[in-house]
Amino acid sequence: MPARVSAPRVVNIADLRRLAERRLPRVAFDYVDGGAEDERTLRENCRAFEAVTFRPRCAVATETCDLRTTVLGVPLQLPFLLAPIGSTRLFYPLGEVHAARAAGAAGTAYILSTLSGTRLEDVKAAASGPVWYQLYLVGGHDVARAAIARAKSAGFSALVVTIDTPVSGLRERDVRNGVRELASRRLWTMLPYLPQLLARPRWLAGFLADGGLMKFPNVVLPGIGPMPYADVGAALEKSVVAWHDLRWIRDAWQGPIVVKGIHTGDDARRAIDEGADAIVVSNHGGRQLDGVPPTLRVLPEVMAAVGSRIDVLMDGGIRRGSDIVKAMCLGARAVLVGRAYAYGLGAAGEAGVTRAIEILRTDLIRTLKLLGCRSVADLDQSFVDMPADWLKPTPHPALR
Numbered sequence: 073m074p075a076r077v078s079a080p081r082v083v084n085i086a087d088l089r090r091l092a093e094r095r096l097p098r099v100a101f102d103y104v105d106g107g108a109e110d111e112r113t114l115r116e117n118c119r120a121f122e123a124v125t126f127r128p129r130c131a132v133a134t135e136t137c138d139l140r141t142t143v144l145g146v147p148l149q150l151p152f153l154l155a156p157i158g159s160t161r162l163f164y165p166l167g168e169v170h171a172a173r174a175a176g177a178a179g180t181a182y183i184l185s186t187l188s189g190t191r192l193e194d195v196k197a198a199a200s201g202p203v204w205y206q207l208y209l210v211g212g213h214d215v216a217r218a219a220i221a222r223a224k225s226a227g228f229s230a231l232v233v234t235i236d237t238p239v240s241g242l243r244e245r246d247v248r249n250g251v252r253e254l255a256s257r258r259l260w261t262m263l264p265y266l267p268q269l270l271a272r273p274r275w276l277a278g279f280l281a282d283g284g285l286m287k288f289p290n291v292v293l294p295g296i297g298p299m300p301y302a303d304v305g306a307a308l309e310k311s312v313v314a315w316h317d318l319r320w321i322r323d324a325w326q327g328p329i330v331v332k333g334i335h336t337g338d339d340a341r342r343a344i345d346e347g348a349d350a351i352v353v354s355n356h357g358g359r360q361l362d363g364v365p366p367t368l369r370v371l372p373e374v375m376a377a378v379g380s381r382i383d384v385l386m387d388g389g390i391r392r393g394s395d396i397v398k399a400m401c402l403g404a405r406a407v408l409v410g411r412a413y414a415y416g417l418g419a420a421g422e423a424g425v426t427r428a429i430e431i432l433r434t435d436l437i438r439t440l441k442l443l444g445c446r447s448v449a450d451l452d453q454s455f456v457d458m459p460a461d462w463l464k465p466t467p468h469p470a471l472r
């Protein structure tokens with residue numbers, strides 16, 4: 073492990089975040105770090121873990137801890153996967169390739185975003201573990217069908233359909249930092265925002281050597297080719313996923329489908345009715361609708377709605393292995409981590425992602441030992457206390 077991401081310099085994920093802030097220009101750091109509007113949901117996602125406390129069983133000898141789980145029937149060495157994050161080449165040259173490689177080396181899965189800057193075939197070739205493809209319908213159904221066919225023939229093993237993005241959330245930091253202006257490629261428009269890039273010459277050299285502002289090679293527009301970076305916001309608005317879309321997506325994919333962006337028990341049941349094989353309780357890391365509750369808070373409601381009918385994953389606010397343990401105690405089969413590894417990527421590329429995974433892995437083992445629990449498979453609600461009203465079922469609107 074390189075010294076720049078080893079202890080004592082890097083002890084936890086917050087340290088990787090600090091290093092990422094130092095290496096990246098403000099516009100790139102804030103893109104990963106920020107959330108929508110007042111960032112209430114972003115903050116609450118993390119804070120919710122504080123409301124859940126442990127009930128350890130002491131004087132239990134746990135020499136070894138088993139972190140393995142299965143998701144969609146596929147065994148993983150770790151109970152966390154790397155979440156889809158768009159535009160990771162902004163953080164590090166060939167960002168997706170490094171993240172996928174680090175995930176595979178650790179024995180877990182990597183989820184590639186539609187809005188990534190690397191060809192999905194190249195990401196699959198670099199990964200030694202399972203890779204899933206996250207689908208947005210940007211460019212329309214035919215463009216999405218083509219990407220689905222490519223992902224299928226490249227060997228992606230699950231399709232993750234994100235349903236919480238009918239429009240991009242208002243990420244105010246991005247507006248202030250000039251994301252739109254910098255993507256315009258017009259020098260005069262970009263000019264006021266260029267000093268932040270020049271203030272990070274090492275990042276800038278890597279970014280330019282990596283080809284500068286990327287295109288999206290997995291969104292191939294007819295007559296145009298890979299979608300240019302500037303079109304993202306508008307393209308998302310034109311690409312709403314509705315429940316009925318799951319039918320043609322399922323027909324095109326013919327494999328396991330994961331619905332990401334479940335906020336309520338009702339939507340969880342609906343996802344099952346529409347044929348989902350797994351769901352991700354997620355609010356997009358607080359980047360979409362500000363004011364929705366933290367995901368950990370809605371996990372009990374979702375578990376009560378779906379029981380063990382399908383695999384329930386969750387994401388949002390996970391910065392420590394103990395957070396993963398809490399989510400699993402409340403019923404998650406595994407979690408996705410987003411910023412935790414993206415900070416690592418921004419701090420030091422693949423070594424940073426590997427370090428983030430290692431931090432979470434050692435946290436998990438330590439937490440299980442302190443809890444007196446030998447395996448993540450044995451985690452349940454008896455290991456935690458949570459606020460009493462978290463279990464209160466939310467009545468369906470028609471019954472209120």
Ligand code: FNR
Pocket residue numbers: 103104105117155156157158185186187206234332354355356357358359387388389390408409410411412414
């Ligand atoms: C995301 N997320 C996301 N989700 C998705 O389905 N497709 C995408 O392209 C992206 N892009 C993206 C970019 C950035 C910079 C971030 C931080 C997040 C959401 C992501 O998959 C996941 O739901 C959250 O990151 C989970 O929250 P934490 O772990 O970041 O707190």
